[in-house]
Amino acid sequence: MRWPALILAVLGAAALWLWALGGADQIMWYAVDAQRDVQNAMAAALRGLRAGQPGALATLWGLCFAYGFVHAAGPGHGKLVIGGYGAGTRVPARRLAGLALGASLAQALTAVLLVYAAVFVFGWGRQQMTGVADDVLAPLSYALIGLVGLWLLIRGVRHLRPAHDHDHHGDSDVCSSCGHAHGPTLEQAQTVRSWRDALVVIGTIAVRPCTGALFLLILTWRLDIDWAGIIGALIMGLGTASITVLVAFAAVGFRESALQLVNNSAVARTLAWAEILAGGIVLILASQLVLRSI
Structure with a gap:
């Protein structure tokens, strides 16, 4: 079995469990219940902080971190963007982790x-703010994620077109038969794709604020x-x-x-397929998130 087919089989099974068998809903409801419990605990910690109780501030910030962890554990667009971009683009792990943190x-x-x-x-209250976050910014962020998926897919198709069908001759980075490189060198792999890529990844996640932080x-x-x-919102992040x-x-x-x-001769084609597959999956899942949010 060629690796694209294997990738499709694994991801297809995961998608089947998440979307057809209710796995995503089970995770979501678990995360929602946990977030509600943490929110109640944060409210109690805030009352203690206001009353000058010792240790209330440390408790509050600890709960903020816990809320961020539980929030991220459920189905979310941040993991979708980071996972899809990392699977489809040969960016180093530490750099991708930095993008996730940022x-x-x-x-x-x-x-x-x-x-x-x-x-x-504007003089808004909590209800209006959460309404904007859930009714406007959430669909917008999901739509932007879909565009990221489409961008990865199109870029993969473009990278697939110039890939050569013949074998790579020699051990160097440049094929002795055609004079072109069939894949990125180690130095190229360690270089950030572009600042545009970084801004796209960060922007699509950051556009929707966390309701717990609000x-x-x-x-x-x-x-x-x-x-x-x-400070608590940053700790939540x-x-x-x-x-x-x-x-x-x-x-x-x-x-x-x-x-x-x-082998070396297939690296460029493999990376192109990875972009296509990752982009297609991100596009499909983001489309489902858009439909659920409107």
């Missing part, structure tokens, strides 16, 4: 900007302890990043393991 922190900053812009500019920031603003909420960074390393490990199964 995206999670940027998402927290989006929550801070939304809350304080809404409070001081909840925290609104409460701390009302209690006049804004600094605790802003670190909790989210603890999952997305793992997804980044898993995606890179999966990609490089697949590349070990092919």
